[in-house]
Amino acid sequence: MQNFxxxxxxxxxxxxxxxxxxxLLSVVDYFSNKTLSNxxxxxxxxxxxxQIPERFLQNEFSNLSSSxxxxxxxxxxxxxxxxxxxxxxxxxxxxxxxxxSYEDLIKNISDFELTYYATSLILKNSTDxxxxxxxxxxxxxxxxxxxxxxxxxxxYLGEVFNDYSILxxxxxxxxxFRAIDENNNVFEVSSNGKELIFSSLDxxxxxxxxxxxxxxxxxxxxxxxxxxxxxxxxxxxxNKFTVIVPIEETLTFQSKLFIPKSK
Amino acid sequence: MKVIRxxxxxxxxxxxxxxxxxxxxxxxxxxxxxxxxxxxxxIGSEVFSQNLVLPIFLSGxxxxxxxxxxxxxxxxxxxxxxxxxxxxxxxxxSRTNVxxxxxxxxxxxxxxxxxxxxxxxxxxxxxxxxxxxxxxxxFLSFKRVFRINV
Numbered sequence: 001m002q003n004f005x006x007x008x009x010x011x012x013x014x015x016x017x018x019x020x021x022x023x024l025l026s027v028v029d030y031f032s033n034k035t036l037s038n039x040x041x042x043x044x045x046x047x048x049x050x051q052i053p054e055r056f057l058q059n060e061f062s063n064l065s066s067s068x069x070x071x072x073x074x075x076x077x078x079x080x081x082x083x084x085x086x087x088x089x090x091x092x093x094x095x096x097x098x099x100x101s102y103e104d105l106i107k108n109i110s111d112f113e114l115t116y117y118a119t120s121l122i123l124k125n126s127t128d129x130x131x132x133x134x135x136x137x138x139x140x141x142x143x144x145x146x147x148x149x150x151x152x153x154x155x156y157l158g159e160v161f162n163d164y165s166i167l168x169x170x171x172x173x174x175x176x177f178r179a180i181d182e183n184n185n186v187f188e189v190s191s192n193g194k195e196l197i198f199s200s201l202d203x204x205x206x207x208x209x210x211x212x213x214x215x216x217x218x219x220x221x222x223x224x225x226x227x228x229x230x231x232x233x234x235x236x237x238x239n240k241f242t243v244i245v246p247i248e249e250t251l252t253f254q255s256k257l258f259i260p261k262s263k
Numbered sequence: 264m265k266v267i268r269x270x271x272x273x274x275x276x277x278x279x280x281x282x283x284x285x286x287x288x289x290x291x292x293x294x295x296x297x298x299x300x301x302x303x304x305x306i307g308s309e310v311f312s313q314n315l316v317l318p319i320f321l322s323g324x325x326x327x328x329x330x331x332x333x334x335x336x337x338x339x340x341x342x343x344x345x346x347x348x349x350x351x352x353x354x355x356x357s358r359t360n361v362x363x364x365x366x367x368x369x370x371x372x373x374x375x376x377x378x379x380x381x382x383x384x385x386x387x388x389x390x391x392x393x394x395x396x397x398x399x400x401x402f403l404s405f406k407r408v409f410r411i412n413v
């Protein structure tokens with residue numbers, strides 16, 4: 001019986017060693033300021049490597065021998081043209097969607113001195129953070145604002161890799177943001193996953209808080225609206241406001257996102 | 264041969280991990296379908312072997328490097344703990360459906376530990392219970408199908 005128990009524990013020894021090794025890696029990563037965890041992503045462009053080559057999308061009929069009967073050749077040519085037209089149609093739809101989203105964005109922003117890079121959602125990781133396309137290849141940096149087509153902020157970049165970035169959105173575990181209102185009162189914004197909590201850092205004389213904005217004083221590239229707090233219940237204690245707003249909108253693959261960068 | 268085997272299992276596990284994340288990006292309801300976790304529990308309860316420690320470790324390192332904002336090694340340790348825990352429970356107690364559900368519940372709790380630590384209970388509790396139900400159902404169905412095929 002005792003022997004059986006020893007064997008039972010012994011089979012986990014290798015696993016415990018590797019768990020210990022993982023812990024050790026975490027400690028080294030912590031003290032090296034994440035150099036270790038950024039090493040592999042810095043070497044490999046993961047997202048671009050997963051793109052489907054265009055030749056797979058095209059038909060290979062064009063390689064067929066021309067000695068075939070005219071009818072067959074004609075059929076092939078027509079099929080090829082049809083395939084090309086389909087590719088063009090899809091491309092056209094994508095471009096049209098891009099134009100529409102840029103048009104929507106133009107209506108809602110005032111700063112045209114910046115370049116707006118279109119980005120899109122890739123996937124959501126286990127800790128509910130979103131991976132979005134574009135990274136160091138577009139000179140993105142941690143802290144860059146991410147806005148939607150209405151010009152409102154949806155988050156900021158938490159980490160930037162070669163060709164993708166991690167977005168700290170409203171329902172992300174690490175979301176922490178500073179914003180100001182129209183009277184330059186500073187607000188701290190944090191998230192508990194289901195609600196956004198807006199707390200004023202200074203004493204305020206206003207009776208109500210309206211729209212909050214990003215600001216260059218916090219290292220943001222320009223002034224973009226974050227949230228309109230007017231419709232929500234606002235509690236005032238010691239002249240400091242706290243507003244709790246439920247997070248209703250989540251990002252989808254259809255969400256149009258932009259990252260403003262200076263030219 | 265051993266290297267090829269380890270590499271292919273690591274690649275398979277990493278792809279499974281990717282598929283899980285893709286799937287959960289599509290699901291907007293308050294639960295998750297954790298096929299990678301289910302597979303880890305399956306490894307722990309049915310095909311536990313010391314040869315699998317390296318592929319699990321490598322897939323964890325890849326996941327930590329590419330998709331996690333936490334320090335390298337956190338998810339790797341979580342994956343390994345899930346396998347050890349599920350094997351421990353299943354070999355200590357009888358292999359009944361109740362034990363499997365308990366194993367999945369505890370494994371899910373470990374799997375979601377970064378969210379559990381960061382957020383308050385309101386955020387994850389409802390989703391946790393629904394996920395237990397959904398993932399246990401998938402696990403038991405998968406086990407039944409696999410047993411029939413074998």
